[in-house]
Amino acid sequence: MATPSVRPAVVIGGNRIPxxxxxxxxxxxxxxxxxxxxxxxxxxxxxxxxxxxGAVAGGAVLKHSKDFNLIRESVLGSSLxxxxxxxxxxxxxxxxxxxxxxxxxxxxxxxxxxxxxGGVDTTSDAPIAVSEGLRQVxxxxxxxRSTKAKLTALSRLRPAHLAPSAPGTGEPRTGLxxxxxxxxxxxxxxxxxxxxxxxALASHRNLAAAYERGFFDDLMTSFNGLSRDNNLRADSTLExxxxxxxAFGKSLGxxxxxxxxxxxxxxxxxSTVLLGSEDYATEHGLPMLANFVDFEAAxxxxxxxxxxxxMAPAYAVARMLKRNNLTLQDFDFYEIHEAFAGTVLxxxxxxxxxxxxxxxxxxxxPLGAIDRGKLNVNGSSLAAxxxxxxxxxxxVATLAxxxxxxxxGRGLISVCAAGGQxxxxxxxxxx
Amino acid sequence: MADKYLDMVNSGFxxxxxxxxxxxxxxxxxxxxxxxxxxxxxLLVLGSSARAQALSDTLVSWGLDVRRNDAGGAKLGGLIxxxxxxxxxxxxxxxxxxxxxxxxxxxxxxxxxxxxxxxLATDEPAVAAVRQGIDGAIRSLGRELRAGATANGIxxxxxxxxxxxxxxxxxxFFLSGRSAYVDGQxxxxxxxAGELPESFDAPLAGKVVAVTGAARGIxxxxxxxxxxxxxxxxxxxxxxxxxxxSKVANRVSGTALQLDVxxxxxxxxxxxxxxxxxxxxxxxxxxxxxxRDKLLANMDAGRWDSVIAVNIASQxxxxxxxxxxxxxxxxxxxxxxxxxxxxxxxxxxxAASKGGVIGMVRASAEDFAANGGTINAVAPGFIETxxxxxxxxxxxxxxxxxxxxxxxxxxxxxxxxxxGFLAWDASQGINGQTxxxxxxxxVGA
Numbered sequence: 001m002a003t004p005s006v007r008p009a010v011v012i013g014g015n016r017i018p019x020x021x022x023x024x025x026x027x028x029x030x031x032x033x034x035x036x037x038x039x040x041x042x043x044x045x046x047x048x049x050x051x052x053x054g055a056v057a058g059g060a061v062l063k064h065s066k067d068f069n070l071i072r073e074s075v076l077g078s079s080l081x082x083x084x085x086x087x088x089x090x091x092x093x094x095x096x097x098x099x100x101x102x103x104x105x106x107x108x109x110x111x112x113x114x115x116x117x118g119g120v121d122t123t124s125d126a127p128i129a130v131s132e133g134l135r136q137v138x139x140x141x142x143x144x145r146s147t148k149a150k151l152t153a154l155s156r157l158r159p160a161h162l163a164p165s166a167p168g169t170g171e172p173r174t175g176l177x178x179x180x181x182x183x184x185x186x187x188x189x190x191x192x193x194x195x196x197x198x199x200a201l202a203s204h205r206n207l208a209a210a211y212e213r214g215f216f217d218d219l220m221t222s223f224n225g226l227s228r229d230n231n232l233r234a235d236s237t238l239e240x241x242x243x244x245x246x247a248f249g250k251s252l253g254x255x256x257x258x259x260x261x262x263x264x265x266x267x268x269x270x271s272t273v274l275l276g277s278e279d280y281a282t283e284h285g286l287p288m289l290a291n292f293v294d295f296e297a298a299x300x301x302x303x304x305x306x307x308x309x310x311m312a313p314a315y316a317v318a319r320m321l322k323r324n325n326l327t328l329q330d331f332d333f334y335e336i337h338e339a340f341a342g343t344v345l346x347x348x349x350x351x352x353x354x355x356x357x358x359x360x361x362x363x364x365x366p367l368g369a370i371d372r373g374k375l376n377v378n379g380s381s382l383a384a385x386x387x388x389x390x391x392x393x394x395x396v397a398t399l400a401x402x403x404x405x406x407x408x409g410r411g412l413i414s415v416c417a418a419g420g421q422x423x424x425x426x427x428x429x430x431x
Numbered sequence: 432m433a434d435k436y437l438d439m440v441n442s443g444f445x446x447x448x449x450x451x452x453x454x455x456x457x458x459x460x461x462x463x464x465x466x467x468x469x470x471x472x473x474l475l476v477l478g479s480s481a482r483a484q485a486l487s488d489t490l491v492s493w494g495l496d497v498r499r500n501d502a503g504g505a506k507l508g509g510l511i512x513x514x515x516x517x518x519x520x521x522x523x524x525x526x527x528x529x530x531x532x533x534x535x536x537x538x539x540x541x542x543x544x545x546x547x548x549x550x551l552a553t554d555e556p557a558v559a560a561v562r563q564g565i566d567g568a569i570r571s572l573g574r575e576l577r578a579g580a581t582a583n584g585i586x587x588x589x590x591x592x593x594x595x596x597x598x599x600x601x602x603x604f605f606l607s608g609r610s611a612y613v614d615g616q617x618x619x620x621x622x623x624a625g626e627l628p629e630s631f632d633a634p635l636a637g638k639v640v641a642v643t644g645a646a647r648g649i650x651x652x653x654x655x656x657x658x659x660x661x662x663x664x665x666x667x668x669x670x671x672x673x674x675x676x677s678k679v680a681n682r683v684s685g686t687a688l689q690l691d692v693x694x695x696x697x698x699x700x701x702x703x704x705x706x707x708x709x710x711x712x713x714x715x716x717x718x719x720x721x722x723r724d725k726l727l728a729n730m731d732a733g734r735w736d737s738v739i740a741v742n743i744a745s746q747x748x749x750x751x752x753x754x755x756x757x758x759x760x761x762x763x764x765x766x767x768x769x770x771x772x773x774x775x776x777x778x779x780x781x782a783a784s785k786g787g788v789i790g791m792v793r794a795s796a797e798d799f800a801a802n803g804g805t806i807n808a809v810a811p812g813f814i815e816t817x818x819x820x821x822x823x824x825x826x827x828x829x830x831x832x833x834x835x836x837x838x839x840x841x842x843x844x845x846x847x848x849x850x851g852f853l854a855w856d857a858s859q860g861i862n863g864q865t866x867x868x869x870x871x872x873x874v875g876a
C-alpha cells in the first residue's frame with residue numbers, strides 16, 4: 001500500500017448568500033433552499049457545472065429530521081455532477097469549520113483533489129417537535145394492536161401535550177441560554193459595556209466599508225431579494241448601542257453589560273468554500289487564495305463551572321500555536337467569531353492573563369496581546385449575523401481573500417460553539 | 432399576449448375569423464434549428480456577378496437546391512438577386528420584374544437577399560442612382576412580403592466579391608432562421624478576410640465570450656445562444672443581480688463575474704477573469720443597459736447621467752482597456768437601439784446613449800481592425816422582454832403589430848442570433864456597422 005503524502009490544501013474561493021435576520025427575508029426558505037443557493041452561486045463563480053467534486057461536506061445546527069441527508073440532497077439539486085459524494089457534519093456553531101478542516105485534511109492526504117465545505121442554518125424555518133408527552137402517546141398508539149390498547153393509549157393524551165416544543169439555544173445540561181453563559185464569562189473577565197459596544201460598532205463599520213469597496217462581490221450571491229446582510233447597521237453609533245437595555249445577565253442588575261447590540265441576533269443563511277489541491281486549481285484555471293495550514297478543536301468543562309461555555313477556542317489556539325511553532329503575534333489577520341462581543345474580549349483577555357495561561361493552558365508565559373487593528377477587519381458576526389453552521393464558511397472565504405489581497409502573511413480563525421467546544425484554524429497567504 | 436395572438440390567428444376557427452375580419456395576421460417566424468434545412472425550399476439566383484458561379488457552388492455545398500435564373504414553376508424557399516454589376520437605373524427592370532414573378536412562388540418563411548454595391552459620392556451619377564435605387568426597391572419588397580418572409584441586402588465594398596468569406600457568412604445568416612426578425616436591412620461587407628466555420632451548427636466553437644448584463648432578458652438569451660453555438664461564456668452582471676446571474680451561468684456551463692460595468696477597471700477585470708479561467712478572450716458583448724425614461728422637460732441629472740454612464744461611457748472605457756490588452760482578433764458587439772436611430776418620446780437620455788453606441792462602433796472600427804478584430808452594434812426594435820411587457824397595452828400593440836413589416840415583436844433570441852453572427856470568424860469583413868433587428872419597423876426607417 002502506498003503511503004499517502006501530505007500536500008497543501010488550498011482555499012480557492014467561497015460563496016455565501018447574504019445573511020438575514022430571523023423571520024425576515026428568508027422566513028420561508030428551508031435549509032436545503034439556502035444551501036443549494038449558496039452552492040449554485042459557487043458553481044457559477046468557478047464554472048463547476050457537471051464536475052464531480054471530491055466531496056461536499058456541511059451541515060446545519062437546527063435541522064429537520066427529514067433533512068437527514070441535507071447536503072447530499074442539496075448537491076442533487078445543484079448543477080454539480082450527481083456522482084458527487086456529500087455528507088452532513090454537525091458540531092454546533094463550529095460545523096462549518098469542522099467540515100472545511102476535515103476536507104482540507106483529506107486533500108492534504110491525497111484522498112481528495114477537491115472539496116466544498118460549508119454550512120447553513122435557519123431559525124425561521126426551524127424544526128418544531130411535538131411535546132415529549134405527545135410523542136410517547138403517538139409511539140404507544142403505533143405499537144397498539146387491539147382497539148382497547150389503542151383507546152388506552154389515547155386516553156393518556158392531555159391538552160398540555162399539544163404545545164409544540166421549539167428548539168432553543170439553551171444548553172441541555174445547564175438550562176442556561178448561551179447568552180446567560182457568556183454573561184458569566186464576560187463578568188468573570190471584567191469586560192465593560194463600553195468595550196463591548198466599541199467592538200460591535202467596529203464590526204458594523206468594517207463590514208459596511210468592505211461592502212462599499214466591493215470586497216464581497218466575488219464572495220456572495222444575492223438571494224431572495226437580498227444582496228447585503230440585513231443585520232448590518234452602517235449608521236450605528238456608540239450612543240445608539242449604549243442606549244440598548246441589557247438582554248443577558250439581567251440578574252446582575254446594574255452590572256449587566258450584554259445587549260442585543262453587542263450580541264449576535266438569530267440569523268438565516270448559508271455559506272460554501274471551495275478547496276482543492278494545487279494541481280486541481282492549476283488544471284481548472286482557478287485561483288489559489290490561501291493554504292489551509294492547520295486546524296484544532298478543543299472542549300471545556302462548562303457544566304461544572306470550571307470554564308466558560310465559549311472559552312474552548314482559547315485552549316485550541318494554544319495547542320495549535322505550539323504544534324506549528326508560532327506565537328500569537330505571528331499573524332496578519334485575526335478572525336475571532338463574534339458570538340458575543342464579550343466572547344471575543346474575554347478570549348483576548350485570557351490570552352493576555354498570566355495566571356490563565358499558566359494554570360489553564362500550561363504555558364510559561366501568556367500568549368500576549370494582539371494588534372487590535374488586525375482583528376475582524378472586514379467585520380464579523382455582530383454585523384453580518386450568525387447562521388450557526390454557516391459562520392465557518394463565511395470566515396474562511398473572507399480571510400482567504402484578505403490574505404490573497406495582501407499577498408503574504410497568516411491569518412488565525414477562532415470559532416466557539418455550543419457544548420463548550422470550539423475550532424480554530426490557520427490560513428497562509430498565497431500570491 | 433403576443434404568443435396567444437399569434438396562436439389565435441394561425442390555427443383553427445380563429446384563424447379563419449381573423450382573416451375574414453381583416454385583422455393583422457403575424458406569421459410564425461422561421462427560426463434557426465440544426466434539425467431543419469437552411470431554406471424551406473429551392474433557392475433561385477437571379478442576375479449576374481463576377482463570382483456568381485463560385486457563390487453558387489458554395490450555396491450548393493450548403494445543401495441548397497440552387498436554380499440559376501429560372502426556377503420553372505417550383506415553390507421557392509429563397510431568392511438571391513445579384514445586382515452588383517448594374518450601372519444605370521434602366522437596367523433594374525428585367526431583374527426586378529423577374530423577382531416579382533418569383534415572389535409569387537415563395538413559401539412561408541422565405542428569404543430574399545440582394546447583393547449590390549453601396550452608392551458613393553465618388554460614383555458616376557447613374558451608377559450611384561441605380562445603387563441607391565436598389566436600397567429603396569429591396570426595402571419596399573420587404574414590406575410587401577408576407578408569411579414571415581424577409582428581404583435584406585449585402586453591400587459589397589472595397590475588393591469584396593460575391594464569394595468573399597464575409598459575404599458568404601452574411602448570405603448564410605440572411606437565408607437562415609437566425610435572421611428571422613432581421614428585415615429590410617443592408618449590411619456593408621468589405622475585404623476577403625475571414626474563414627467560414629467548419630460547421631454552421633457551432634460557428635463559435637472554441638471561442639471565449641463575455642456578455643455584460645447577462646442576468647436576464649436579452650443578455651441571458653445572448654449567453655444561451657452563444658453557448659448553443661459552441662462558445663464558452665462568461666456572464667457578467669451587477670452584484671445585486673447575482674442570484675439570476677448564477678442561474679444563467681449554470682445553464683450555459685459558464686462562469687459568473689459580478690461586476691458593475693461603470694467601475695473604472697471593469698474592462699480589465701473582464702480580461703483578467705477570461706485569461707485566468709479560460710486562457711483567452713475572443714468576444715465581448717456590451718449588453719448592460721438601463722432606461723430612466725422621462726420627457727426632457729422633466730428630466731433630472733440623476734436620470735440623464737446614470738443612463739449615459741451605464742449605456743455608453745462604460746463601453747468607451749472598457750473598449751480602451753480591451754484595445755490596450757492587445758487581444759488578437761477580438762470581436763466586440765454593442766447593443767444599440769432603434770430609439771437611438773429614430774428617437775423615442777421620453778427617451779432623450781436613452782437615445783443619446785444608444786445613438787452614441789452607433790457612433791462609437793463606426794469610429795472604433797479601424798482601431799479594432801488593426802489587431803484583426805471588429806466592432807459592430809445591433810439595434811433591436813420592439814423585443815418581447817420583461818421590460819417591454821410593462822409598456823401600456825395600446826402602445827405595445829402598435830409597437831409590436833403595426834409598425835414592423837413582420838407584424839410582431841421580436842424575441843431576445845433574435846437579437847442574440849444577430850450578435851452571434853457578427854462574432855463569427857467569417858464576419859471579419861463586417862466592421863463598424865449597426866445591424867437592426869426590428870422586423871422592419873417603421874421606426875427609424
